Amino acid sequence: MKPEITEQLPLSPATLHVLLALTAGELHGYAIMLEVTRQSGGQYRMGPGTLYDNLKKLLNNGLVEELDAPDAGRTRRKYRLTDLGNAVLAAEVERLSGVLLEARRALRLNERRS
Amino acid sequence: MANKAARVLYECIVKMHPAAFRDEFGSEMVLDFEEGTARLGFARLYTDALISLGRQWLRDAVSGGFDRVAEPPTLLDGAYGMIRDPRMTAVEWCRGLIASTAMIGLCTYWLGAGSRLPRDTGLVYAARRVAAAAQSRPGESKRDPETTLERPHRHFDHFDVASIRENKTGTTHVSFPLGMDDYYVPTHGYMHTVGLPLGAYIQFAYKMTPRQIVALQTKFPDWALSARYDIEARVEGEPTKDDMRTMLRALLADRFKLQLHAVTASDKVYDLVLARPGKTGRGLQEHPAGDPDCKLDNALDSSVPCGTILQSASGAGLMRMTGRNVSITQFVLASLTKVDRPIVDKTSLTGRYDFTLEFAPPRIGGGPDINASEPLPGMTFKDAMQERMGLKLVPDSGPVTTYVLDHVERPTEN
Numbered sequence: 005m006k007p008e009i010t011e012q013l014p015l016s017p018a019t020l021h022v023l024l025a026l027t028a029g030e031l032h033g034y035a036i037m038l039e040v041t042r043q044s045g046g047q048y049r050m051g052p053g054t055l056y057d058n059l060k061k062l063l064n065n066g067l068v069e070e071l072d073a074p075d076a077g078r079t080r081r082k083y084r085l086t087d088l089g090n091a092v093l094a095a096e097v098e099r100l101s102g103v104l105l106e107a108r109r110a111l112r113l114n115e116r117r118s
Numbered sequence: 119m120a121n122k123a124a125r126v127l128y129e130c131i132v133k134m135h136p137a138a139f140r141d142e143f144g145s146e147m148v149l150d151f152e153e154g155t156a157r158l159g160f161a162r163l164y165t166d167a168l169i170s171l172g173r174q175w176l177r178d179a180v181s182g183g184f185d186r187v188a189e190p191p192t193l194l195d196g197a198y199g200m201i202r203d204p205r206m207t208a209v210e211w212c213r214g215l216i217a218s219t220a221m222i223g224l225c226t227y228w229l230g231a232g233s234r235l236p237r238d239t240g241l242v243y244a245a246r247r248v249a250a251a252a253q254s255r256p257g258e259s260k261r262d263p264e265t266t267l268e269r270p271h272r273h274f275d276h277f278d279v280a281s282i283r284e285n286k287t288g289t290t291h292v293s294f295p296l297g298m299d300d301y302y303v304p305t306h307g308y309m310h311t312v313g314l315p316l317g318a319y320i321q322f323a324y325k326m327t328p329r330q331i332v333a334l335q336t337k338f339p340d341w342a343l344s345a346r347y348d349i350e351a352r353v354e355g356e357p358t359k360d361d362m363r364t365m366l367r368a369l370l371a372d373r374f375k376l377q378l379h380a381v382t383a384s385d386k387v388y389d390l391v392l393a394r395p396g397k398t399g400r401g402l403q404e405h406p407a408g409d410p411d412c413k414l415d416n417a418l419d420s421s422v423p424c425g426t427i428l429q430s431a432s433g434a435g436l437m438r439m440t441g442r443n444v445s446i447t448q449f450v451l452a453s454l455t456k457v458d459r460p461i462v463d464k465t466s467l468t469g470r471y472d473f474t475l476e477f478a479p480p481r482i483g484g485g486p487d488i489n490a491s492e493p494l495p496g497m498t499f500k501d502a503m504q505e506r507m508g509l510k511l512v513p514d515s516g517p518v519t520t521y522v523l524d525h526v527e528r529p530t531e532n
Contacts, residue, residue, distance in 0.1 A: 052167065
């Protein structure tokens with residue numbers, strides 16, 4: 005795995021949710037918040053402060069890019085995932101899958117022992 | 119008036135952020151605040167903004183300022199540049215500390231007002247409401263999960279207030295999911311959709327499949343295909359997703375003078391059957407009896423809300439569909455966009471199931487089973503379903519319902 009990907013891991017839950025939301029396409033801030041709520045089954049409701057704090061980091065790290073600045077006909081700024089962002093998200097999902105696998109195995113072993 | 123004051127207060131908090139952050143995201147935060155108040159509530163939004171405020175100033179103080187210009191100064195910089203001192207003075211520290219403490223105290227008071235529940239009750243309550251909405255069945259009593267009191271039944275047949283405006287900005291968003299399934303995030307009777315075409319509203323209101331709405335749209339006048347509309351509507355109480363559909367149908371009939379009727383005729387379908395009679399695949403597990411809230415560990419992704427099906431990217435170009443405690447009918451609804459014909463459930467499976475399915479995303483123009491001109495990253499939806507769940511799709515013909523447009527016109531003025 006490339007170092008520019010591994011050095012971004014692990015992602016915080018909020019960052020993971022924002023990246024995951026942007027897999028749905030080019031979204032503005034409020035649409036990202038709605039998508040995060042949908043993807044988390046309503047259990048995680050992100051506010052604008054948390055969202056833009058994370059977007060700022062993601063923009064600086066090149067995982068997300070902003071579409072062209074809004075013109076007169078479009079009032080909201082939209083964001084999309086970059087190729088690097090996609091790769092980091094896939095790597096994080098793989099990492100979490102490994103953690104889940106290990107956790108389930110450990111829990112089953114624990115159950116058998118008890 | 120109260121909303122204006124709330125917005126001004128939020129703008130004040132935004133203005134207290136470091137200049138670089140405020141300049142870049144401040145206006146977007148205020149717009150999100152306006153749109154998110156009905157869904158998130160003032161207290162949560164203020165708390166979020168205050169946490170953001172503290173985090174940004176802390177980061178600014180640690181890093182020594184956002185606005186250090188790395189490039190050498192140019193003539194333009196000299197003429198038009200802004201000067202900001204990256205270091206905070208003692209007065210600024212004190213001012214920020216006093217304002218933050220006051221705001222946090224105010225929000226804590228609001229969060230606690232009227233309730234002596236634990237601090238994160240809001241999240242728990244929201245999750246319980248989602249689960250309760252997903253689990254609700256026709257005929258079941260409507261019980262408030264927080265108070266456990268029987269709610270008086272209200273017949274939601276129209277919105278109390280509604281406005282429809284043509285949208286020319288190209289922006290889109292919805293205040294709750296408009297899918298065919300029962301997945302719903304209660305909004306306290308508030309519906310706010312931005313930039314959707316008339317077809318999307320009709321599809322939601324009449325619970326149409328993608329094929330049904332595409333067929334109906336062939337009879338739309340040109341304006342109905344190109345125009346986008348914002349709808350903001352509200353009703354007192356907590357309507358279900360189906361109540362929202364009923365009220366939207368009434369609104370469309372009233373404002374768009376929409377009239378349509380259903381026609382059922384024989385057409386090509388897929389029958390969903392068991393690949394091996396009497397046996398499901400190992401990937402389709404019957405949900406444990408007596409566990410309607412998914413409290414028992416079934417070794418399935420617990421992030422999927424009980425009673426729902428979630429679809430997401432799973433890495434390596436595959437899609438993942440995960441269901442917890444769902445019916446085969448729900449699975450059929452979720453599968454409609456993956457194949458090119460309507461699906462008729464002939465499995466006779468009446469239980470509730472858990473499953474996880476990974477498959478190659480359907481290709482535009484007919485799905486992976488038809489135009490497989492290049493290698494797929496994994497199994498097609500049909501193949502994955504047969505191997506993992508023991509279910510297969512058999513081509514057949516059967517009754518298919520389509521909708522016929524009788525009348526529609528541009529919406530009347532608000």
